[in-house]
Amino acid sequence: xxxxxxxxxxxxxxxxxxxxxxxxxxxxxxxxxxxxxxxxxxxxxxxxxxxxxxxxxxxxxxxxxxxxxxxxxxxxxxxxxxxxxxxxxxxxxxxxxxxxxxxxxxxxxxxxxxxxxxxxxxxxxxxxxxxxxxxxxxxxxxxxxxxxxxxxxxxxxxxxxxxxxxxxxxxxxxxxxxxxxxxxxxxxxxxxxxxxxxxxxxxxxxxxxxxxxxxxxxxxxxxxxxxxxxxxxxxxxxxxxxxxxxxxxxxxxxxxxxxxxxxxxxxxxxxxxxxxxxxxxxxxxxxxxxxxxxxxx
Numbered sequence: 001x002x003x004x005x006x007x008x009x010x011x012x013x014x015x016x017x018x019x020x021x022x023x024x025x026x027x028x029x030x031x032x033x034x035x036x037x038x039x040x041x042x043x044x045x046x047x048x049x050x051x052x053x054x055x056x057x058x059x060x061x062x063x064x065x066x067x068x069x070x071x072x073x074x075x076x077x078x079x080x081x082x083x084x085x086x087x088x089x090x091x092x093x094x095x096x097x098x099x100x101x102x103x104x105x106x107x108x109x110x111x112x113x114x115x116x117x118x119x120x121x122x123x124x125x126x127x128x129x130x131x132x133x134x135x136x137x138x139x140x141x142x143x144x145x146x147x148x149x150x151x152x153x154x155x156x157x158x159x160x161x162x163x164x165x166x167x168x169x170x171x172x173x174x175x176x177x178x179x180x181x182x183x184x185x186x187x188x189x190x191x192x193x194x195x196x197x198x199x200x201x202x203x204x205x206x207x208x209x210x211x212x213x214x215x216x217x218x219x220x221x222x223x224x225x226x227x228x229x230x231x232x233x234x235x236x237x238x239x240x241x242x243x244x245x246x247x248x249x250x251x252x253x254x255x256x257x258x259x260x261x262x263x264x265x266x267x268x269x270x271x272x273x274x275x276x277x278x279x280x281x282x283x284x285x286x287x288x289x290x291x292x293x294x295x296x297x
Contacts, residue, residue: 112141
């Protein structure tokens with residue numbers, strides 16, 4: 001039986017939109033954007049901005065939420081008119097409807113903690129997105145997922161079948177989802193796959209990388225007597241675990257913590273960090289610049 005979902009949603013306002021802008025910094029940007037929205041009759045609900053140090057390129061970033069009557073009917077003209085402002089200031093920009101929930105595909109292997117956290121946030125209404133499907137190279141999570149009415153696809157992956165497995169995955173997600181979440185999916189995503197979803201694949205990993213690469217990272221960390229463990233959520237790029245970082249967190253540990261303690265603490269951090277990163281992505285709070293992110297959280 002599919003559980004009843006909390007009707008609460010962060011994007012209940014049907015006329016709310018989100019604008020993301022990045023451009024070379026210069027005087028008059030905020031004034032131009034604000035004046036444009038004012039002349040359209042829009043009401044700015046929230047505005048956050050950040051200016052990069054001139055030594056690093058001197059770029060300006062801004063995120064604005066605004067309400068505009070009859071947004072659906074006026075959005076196409078709004079974007080066409082704003083393009084003139086954007087051209088003057090050399091802006092990279094987007095305007096999205098807050099009410100349009102992003103569709104997510106969750107990839108998972110055998111560890112369930114990150115998947116369970118996302119499902120709980122989704123059920124409670126705190127994750128304002130649609131989970132379109134779960135894809136796994138194992139069948140272990142099927143009984144967790146299918147009772148919620150979410151399609152579950154088992155696609156085994158071996159060294160010999162990896163290319164075919166990715167082709168099947170792409171057939172499922174292309175044109176069907178806006179982003180892919182790797183919830184402890186223990187397979188490397190190929191560069192060809194990443195090309196279809198640039199800055200739209202979010203991964204979570206323990207923050208020991210690159211110091212403790214390979215198998216049993218928590219055992220390696222315990223043997224070295226680490227004092228801090230953590231997790232990192234980032235966008236996936238061709239550089240393994242080297243994409244733009246969205247969120248990180250850490251917790252202090254001590255010699256009293258054994259390997260199982262480190263794993264338990266690590267799982268807790270991974271769950272929280274990934275949930276935050278996914279929420280910020282679906283709420284259009286992230287701008288990617290080269291290999292860095294600006295996160296308006």
